[in-house]
Amino acid sequence: MSSKVEVKTQIEQLSEKLHHLNTKYYIDGVSEVTDQEFDQMLQQLQQLEEAHPEFLSPNSPTQRVGGAPTKNFPTVKHEVPMLSLSNTYNKEDLIEFDTRIQKDLGIQPEMVCELKYDGVAISLIYENGILTKAVTRGNGEEGDEITNNAKTIKTLPLKLRGNFPDKLEVRGEVFMSKESFEKNNEKIITENEIRKSEGKKEQPLLANPRNACAGALKQQDPKKVAERNLDVYIYGIVGNYEEIKNHFDALKTLQSWGFNIPNSFEKAKNIDEVWDFITKWDKERFNLPLETDGVVVKIDQEELRRKLGNTAKSPRWAIAYKYKAEAAKTKLKSITYQVGRTGAITPVANLEPVQLAGTTVRRASLHNANEIERLELYNGDFVYVEKGGEIIPKITGIEKSLREDEATPVEFIDKCPACNTELIRIEGEAQHYCPNDKSCPPQVKGRIQHFVSRKAMNIDSLGGETIEQLIEKGLISNYADLYTLTATKLEAMERFKQKSIDNLLAGVEASKQIPYEKVLFALGIRHVGSTIAEKLTEVFKNIDALFEATKEQIADVYEVGERIADSIVEFRNDPENIELINQLKAHQLQFELVEKENAGTLNDKLFVCTGTFSVFSRNEIHDLIKQNGGKVRTSISAKIDYLVSGEKAGSKLKKAESLGITVLTEEQFGQLLKGEND
Numbered sequence: 001m002s003s004k005v006e007v008k009t010q011i012e013q014l015s016e017k018l019h020h021l022n023t024k025y026y027i028d029g030v031s032e033v034t035d036q037e038f039d040q041m042l043q044q045l046q047q048l049e050e051a052h053p054e055f056l057s058p059n060s061p062t063q064r065v066g067g068a069p070t071k072n073f074p075t076v077k078h079e080v081p082m083l084s085l086s087n088t089y090n091k092e093d094l095i096e097f098d099t100r101i102q103k104d105l106g107i108q109p110e111m112v113c114e115l116k117y118d119g120v121a122i123s124l125i126y127e128n129g130i131l132t133k134a135v136t137r138g139n140g141e142e143g144d145e146i147t148n149n150a151k152t153i154k155t156l157p158l159k160l161r162g163n164f165p166d167k168l169e170v171r172g173e174v175f176m177s178k179e180s181f182e183k184n185n186e187k188i189i190t191e192n193e194i195r196k197s198e199g200k201k202e203q204p205l206l207a208n209p210r211n212a213c214a215g216a217l218k219q220q221d222p223k224k225v226a227e228r229n230l231d232v233y234i235y236g237i238v239g240n241y242e243e244i245k246n247h248f249d250a251l252k253t254l255q256s257w258g259f260n261i262p263n264s265f266e267k268a269k270n271i272d273e274v275w276d277f278i279t280k281w282d283k284e285r286f287n288l289p290l291e292t293d294g295v296v297v298k299i300d301q302e303e304l305r306r307k308l309g310n311t312a313k314s315p316r317w318a319i320a321y322k323y324k325a326e327a328a329k330t331k332l333k334s335i336t337y338q339v340g341r342t343g344a345i346t347p348v349a350n351l352e353p354v355q356l357a358g359t360t361v362r363r364a365s366l367h368n369a370n371e372i373e374r375l376e377l378y379n380g381d382f383v384y385v386e387k388g389g390e391i392i393p394k395i396t397g398i399e400k401s402l403r404e405d406e407a408t409p410v411e412f413i414d415k416c417p418a419c420n421t422e423l424i425r426i427e428g429e430a431q432h433y434c435p436n437d438k439s440c441p442p443q444v445k446g447r448i449q450h451f452v453s454r455k456a457m458n459i460d461s462l463g464g465e466t467i468e469q470l471i472e473k474g475l476i477s478n479y480a481d482l483y484t485l486t487a488t489k490l491e492a493m494e495r496f497k498q499k500s501i502d503n504l505l506a507g508v509e510a511s512k513q514i515p516y517e518k519v520l521f522a523l524g525i526r527h528v529g530s531t532i533a534e535k536l537t538e539v540f541k542n543i544d545a546l547f548e549a550t551k552e553q554i555a556d557v558y559e560v561g562e563r564i565a566d567s568i569v570e571f572r573n574d575p576e577n578i579e580l581i582n583q584l585k586a587h588q589l590q591f592e593l594v595e596k597e598n599a600g601t602l603n604d605k606l607f608v609c610t611g612t613f614s615v616f617s618r619n620e621i622h623d624l625i626k627q628n629g630g631k632v633r634t635s636i637s638a639k640i641d642y643l644v645s646g647e648k649a650g651s652k653l654k655k656a657e658s659l660g661i662t663v664l665t666e667e668q669f670g671q672l673l674k675g676e677n678d
């Protein structure tokens with residue numbers, strides 16, 4: 001029997017871990033563990049909470065849908081919450097679901113089986129047959145209004161046909177087909193060739209269709225969304241309609257109004273028929289144009305659904321059966337140890353190439369020493385690999401019967417593979433670190449790379465090779481040095497054209513406007529990701545407040561916790577870091593939160609942007625305008641205050657000039673933001 005205190009700690013730790021995984025999954029599109037592992041942890045938490053209801057927090061991951069609305073789109077409250085689905089990976093739970101339903105209803109209800117489409121949930125509102133609103137699930141209560149993005153989905157009807165109700169809400173899944181996913185990645189590869197030749201940073205490949213779809217929908221520019229070529233399947237109608245009494249008919253009716261619904265859905269009279277459907281699609285699903293990760297079983301009759309109702313997180317009248325990830329067996333050839341920007345050492349297994357779910361697998365992540373121990377991995381072992389959400393698969397097990405007699409256990413390295421410094425391991429953490437953060441080359445480079453990355457300072461004229469060369473030439477040894485670069489200094493760079501020099505300097509200059517929350521993220525404090533950085537800046541509105549706060553005050557910030565607080569304290573206790581920050585302050589980077597309400601530099605002024613820009617993208621300019629209290633318009637009229645004009649501006653520029661509207665270059669726009677124009 002574990003004590004109350006132990007249970008409480010366990011619940012807290014599990015919650016923290018699950019919050020973290022949710023953020024990674026929904027915001028960053030990264031799966032650090034497989035879905036099955038995630039679901040096991042969630043189930044474990046649920047069981048603990050059930051046994052100890054006094055420790056159940058309303059914010060527990062068991063009580064909330066995993067996502068969150070973002071700041072980039074208008075937030076819209078759902079009239080009916082968009083819930084998650086309870087899920088299972090085994091037949092027993094499915095039978096248990098059926099038994100419970102029969103007990104609650106007193107009859108064997110008919111069910112409908114649908115494939116579980118792996119994409120992003122969306123709510124669609126039609127008024128008089130016209131699509132008026134598309135909203136993401138967000139946290140289930142409220143989501144992002146992304147109507148213009150949704151309108152680019154060719155399989156989404158903008159106008160309905162037939163006998164539809166005046167007001168209609170349907171829900172479905174936006175997805176990227178496997179074919180579009182491949183094509184989009186091919187396009188990125190081609191574009192990267194060009195970017196590379198221009199000395200620009202390469203774009204990362206899309207990791208998987210679901211994550212790529214989520215990323216596409218978050219774009220500010222609908223044109224970019226259109227390029228990604230998304231699709232949608234509808235899976236339900238919201239609300240009560242006289243004529244529609246069950247789900248099967250609802251799907252048929254929705255099809256007749258013009259909604260895209262694949263014909264794979266079927267009625268099932270009992271759980272055996274459900275199981276037949278599941279077995280049939282287990283293999284068949286790989287021939288479908290999209291990724292599916294299971295089957296959704298729903299009670300058919302609307303009236304019975306109402307009787308069963310919902311839990312906080314999911315309807316009681318439905319369950320998702322999830323297919324286990326596909327596995328393959330192969331041989332471990334060797335292990336490479338990678339050094340990250342925070343000095344964390346990640347072991348990666350090099351494998352005998354093997355086919356898995358349609359791709360060739362050569363490497364698998366091993367995460368850390370615990371993982372190697374947990375697996376009891378020996379050199380030369382035959383291992384099972386599975387694909388989670390990511391391109392890089394995981395080792396999930398070992399075929400010990402094939403182990404050679406003289407095989408030896410894998411021993412984790414004790415010296416940094418890059419700088420030979422003795423590795424350390426912080427108590428309570430799984431990761432080994434190289435403590436030589438000042439001169440371990442991959443750390444020095446990694447920190448600068450992180451600093452300039454898109455979600456941080458967004459200096460995208462600075463690619464990995466350029467950073468390497470800047471370090472080699474002694475021009476920089478940390479990120480603050482970027483602000484000391486000059487055209488003259490950059491002449492020392494090889495294969496570096498005037499244009500690259502201009503771009504680099506302009507990018508560095510522009511980064512001085514990047515808001516505090518991104519600067520804080522850019523600093524590269526261990527465990528402080530972009531979401532955590534945002535949360536911190538909301539409470540500690542400038543860096544001094546954060547650095548003067550007690551460890552407890554920091555840990556108290558929602559979703560932050562002790563581990564992160566410790567790491568912030570460690571960071572600020574290092575005088576060299578303080579010196580770096582002082583330098584950045586001297587270069588006028590933003591170290592203070594600009595609050596939205598009084599961010600009125602641009603004070604309701606109306607802006608139009610035209611032409612192509614070199615420092616910012618069009619979207620970024622739009623963002624900056626909105627963040628600073630201005631408004632973006634698309635066409636020129638006498639009411640417009642400013643036209644921000646890039647290269648190759650055409651008719652809009654002429655019209656603005658004829659109307660006497662102030663025309664700003666990109667630089668002048670930057671100055672306006674700083675308040676230098678008034």
Ligand SMILES: NC(=O)c1ccc[n+]([C@@H]2O[C@H](COP(=O)([O-])OP(=O)(O)OC[C@H]3O[C@@H](n4cnc5c(N)ncnc54)[C@H](O)[C@@H]3O)[C@@H](O)[C@H]2O)c1
Pocket residue numbers: 021022025026030031032033034035036038039065066083084085087114115116117118119120121122137172173235296320389
């Ligand atoms: N690996 C990780 O780190 C990690 C982290 C967080 C979440 N996850 C995974 O995500 C799951 C939770 O995500 P979720 O809350 O979005 O639940 P879910 O995706 O498992 O199920 C709910 C969603 O299914 C979708 N869906 C697809 N086809 C459907 C159909 N035919 N009918 C009805 N709905 C359909 C809907 O969009 C609905 O919102 C977890 O169970 C876990 O597997 C993984």
Ligand SMILES: [Zn+2]
Pocket residue numbers: 339416417418419420421434435436440441
């Ligand atoms: Zn090192």
